[in-house]
Amino acid sequence: MNIAIIAHDKKKELMVQFCIAYCGILSKHSICGTGTTSKLVSEATGLEIKRFLSGPQGGDQQIGARIAYNEIDLVLFFRDPLTAMPHEPDVQALLRLCDVHNVPVATNAATAEVLVRGLERGDFAWRDIVNPKD
Secondary structure, X not given: OEEEEEEOHHHHHHHHHHHHHOHHHHOOOEEEEOHHHHHHHHHHHOXXXXXXXXXXXXXXXXXXXXXXXXXXXXXXXXXXXXXXXXXXXXXXXXHHHHHHOOOXXXXXXXXXXXXXXXXXXXXXXXXXXXXXXX
């Protein structure tokens, strides 16, 4: 599966810790992510991560484009709901694309854990039926 990781500034350390904890599962999949988040996670885990721009510089939109082209299967997006984001429209567009294209998205660590454990069990086989790869 192709997994995208994104984390707002105040959630980056949580994303790093999450990816350390689930490195064994994540290492079996292709991972991409926004700028600094990808760099921090890769340095901490050794995971190979395709790195896009930072979110405010267009990284959210780059990932959104890949969702629209059915190239992303799962999104882990640790959001900071208590801090105003100048690029909030990009964030909303990304989440809307996940809904439109039926891509599971976790916006916090609790939901991410459920999705990653489901990924480990093979619970996402239905994605190939709902969104077949061309």
